[in-house]
Amino acid sequence: MKMRAAVLEGFGEPLAVQDVELAEPRAGEVLVRLHACGVCHTDLYTASGADPSGYAPTVLGHEGAGVVEAVGPDVAELAPGDHVVTLFSPQCRECVHCLDPRTNLCLAIREEQNKGHLPDGTTRISRDGEEIRSFMGCSTFAEYTVMPEIALAKVSPEAPFEHACLFACGLSTGLGAAINTATVQPGSTCAVFGAGMVGLGAVAGCRLQGAERIICVDLSPERLELARGQGATDLLEGGEGAVERILEMTDGFGADYTFEATGNVAVMRQAVEAARMGWGLCTVAGVAGRGETLDVVPRLLITGRRIAGSSFGGVKGRDQVPVLVDRYLAGEIDLDPFVSHRITLDEVNRGFELMEAQDGIRSVIEF
Numbered sequence: 001m002k003m004r005a006a007v008l009e010g011f012g013e014p015l016a017v018q019d020v021e022l023a024e025p026r027a028g029e030v031l032v033r034l035h036a037c038g039v040c041h042t043d044l045y046t047a048s049g050a051d052p053s054g055y056a057p058t059v060l061g062h063e064g065a066g067v068v069e070a071v072g073p074d075v076a077e078l079a080p081g082d083h084v085v086t087l088f089s090p091q092c093r094e095c096v097h098c099l100d101p102r103t104n105l106c107l108a109i110r111e112e113q114n115k116g117h118l119p120d121g122t123t124r125i126s127r128d129g130e131e132i133r134s135f136m137g138c139s140t141f142a143e144y145t146v147m148p149e150i151a152l153a154k155v156s157p158e159a160p161f162e163h164a165c166l167f168a169c170g171l172s173t174g175l176g177a178a179i180n181t182a183t184v185q186p187g188s189t190c191a192v193f194g195a196g197m198v199g200l201g202a203v204a205g206c207r208l209q210g211a212e213r214i215i216c217v218d219l220s221p222e223r224l225e226l227a228r229g230q231g232a233t234d235l236l237e238g239g240e241g242a243v244e245r246i247l248e249m250t251d252g253f254g255a256d257y258t259f260e261a262t263g264n265v266a267v268m269r270q271a272v273e274a275a276r277m278g279w280g281l282c283t284v285a286g287v288a289g290r291g292e293t294l295d296v297v298p299r300l301l302i303t304g305r306r307i308a309g310s311s312f313g314g315v316k317g318r319d320q321v322p323v324l325v326d327r328y329l330a331g332e333i334d335l336d337p338f339v340s341h342r343i344t345l346d347e348v349n350r351g352f353e354l355m356e357a358q359d360g361i362r363s364v365i366e367f
């Protein structure tokens with residue numbers, strides 16, 4: 001079938017929206033008609049050429065929500081009409097990691113996904129016979145996508161698509177960092193560095209876990225106000241003195257849980273230093289630049305601080321994204337402030353510009 005899609009033709013170039021060909025779903029695959037898709041830093045990172053593992057031509061986009069249109073052979077749990085959220089982090093439910101509660105890093109399709117292929121080593125998108133690769137296994141800057149069943153979470157049809165798509169990436173990452181990775185205990189003090197989609201999700205996650213105090217640190221006063229809306233009790237301007245301020249606010253000890261959601265290694269270090277001696281846990285969710293390292297004084301660890309990393313918030317997508325969506329539908333999370341701009345697929349490059357200008361949290365493409 002023919003469909004409209006935003007193609008990255010070459011690094012550093014604007015995406016070109018055009019007609020491409022999409023093949024039928026094969027075994028284990030599903031055809032999804034997209035209704036909404038968030039525009040994320042990771043898409044821009046690849047488009048700019050900064051990501052050394054990036055490839056082109058490809059259809060970008062990985063924060064999709066839509067409806068199952070058709071299924072290929074051997075698809076057991078999805079049927080036409082189901083509402084789904086796309087998962088760049090799949091869940092096969094069979095590999096050694098999927099069977100272990102300690103991680104969400106499914107091993108089933110990593111290699112092919114990193115190469116821009118579907119699990120069978122090919123791609124469904126093409127143009128005049130030329131293959132166009134799949135991005136993060138999703139390629140959701142398009143009217144339709146074909147994805148493996150194991151990379152789709154079936155969610156409540158009551159969730160509006162523009163909100164459901166937020167769960168495909170940063171929001172679940174932040175919520176999961178607090179709920180799964182750190183498992184914040186009721187009554188705790190938390191400090192969240194960064195108030196973008198991931199940090200705001202972490203603030204909300206700390207609140208849902210019953211944290212008593214949530215200090216949010218960011219450079220932007222507007223973003224700190226959004227953090228207050230998600231449950232932050234104390235707002236702090238980021239920069240040099242942030243650690244000292246957090247220590248002052250916590251009787252000199254630091255926070256029980258800290259979260260880093262900026263991708264800046266200097267801020268990661270601050271998040272470690274702001275964690276409490278004895279048991280403070282620092283959860284790193286930000287993605288640092290290639291080759292950058294985290295500089296930490298080992299004495300901080302000997303005296304009881306711990307550091308954990310979190311990919312997609314430790315969320316096992318098919319099992320847990322539907323649960324997070326239900327919690328949102330039950331009124332536990334307010335997502336309206338996160339959708340700052342609604343754009344069309346043809347305006348996708350404007351979505352990138354808005355993100356670069358830090359204008360709002362998410363631009364969402366509506367189809």
Ligand SMILES: NC(=O)c1ccc[n+]([C@@H]2O[C@H](COP(=O)([O-])OP(=O)(O)OC[C@H]3O[C@@H](n4cnc5c(N)ncnc54)[C@H](O)[C@@H]3O)[C@@H](O)[C@H]2O)c1
Pocket residue numbers: 041169170173193194195196197198199217218219220223238239261262263264267284285286287288310311312313
């Ligand atoms: N682990 C994962 O699976 C995963 C998933 C999605 C995104 N990420 C990563 O998480 C990070 C955050 O993503 P996002 O979408 O929220 O990004 P974002 O750019 O929207 O937010 C980052 C925030 O950090 C703030 N910031 C910058 N410097 C700061 C400082 N010195 N002190 C305090 N705050 C500072 C910025 O003002 C901004 O509000 C990125 O590195 C992204 O790549 C990780």
Ligand SMILES: [Zn+2]
Pocket residue numbers: 040041042062063169170
């Ligand atoms: Zn994303």
Ligand SMILES: [Zn+2]
Pocket residue numbers: 090091092093094095096097098105106107108
């Ligand atoms: Zn698996």
